[in-house]
Amino acid sequence: MSRAARAAGALGAALLAAGCVTGGGGGAPPARSAGERLYRSHCAACHRLRDPGEQTQARWAWAVERFGPRAHLAPEERAQVLAWLQARASDAGR
Numbered sequence: 001m002s003r004a005a006r007a008a009g010a011l012g013a014a015l016l017a018a019g020c021v022t023g024g025g026g027g028a029p030p031a032r033s034a035g036e037r038l039y040r041s042h043c044a045a046c047h048r049l050r051d052p053g054e055q056t057q058a059r060w061a062w063a064v065e066r067f068g069p070r071a072h073l074a075p076e077e078r079a080q081v082l083a084w085l086q087a088r089a090s091d092a093g094r
């Protein structure tokens with residue numbers, strides 16, 4: 001196995017482990033949600049991805065409204081991204 005392949009494997013395992021932690025208890029967490037995939041693939045074009053817990057729900061609403069069009073997200077994709085972010089926002093579940 002090449003060094004690059006090994007590194008990719010280790011990264012994949014780390015991501016999987018992180019997914020299990022954030023997935024919480026009860027059943028296997030589903031593979032990445034559409035909202036998360038869209039966020040990761042569209043919102044890193046201009047700056048690093050912010051951790052969802054860095055912002056409040058109101059702040060995410062502002063950000064997705066403001067940057068959604070520039071990130072080339074369709075309105076229904078924006079809604080998916082926003083729902084995913086808000087569920088993990090700093091003030092989620094309060």
Ligand code: HEC
Nearest residue numbers: 042043044045046047050055059063064067068070071073
């Ligand atoms: C066209 C370029 C561009 C795209 C695409 C983009 N952003 Fe931004 N974003 C910026 C700029 C410029 C700033 C202000 C400077 C900075 O904080 O890096 C910013 C700032 C932010 C902030 C504020 C950060 C803070 O510290 O308060 C958030 C939150 C954010 N963006 C979220 C998003 C989300 C969510 C998406 C995807 C829907 C997105 N951005 C896509 C350009 C972009």
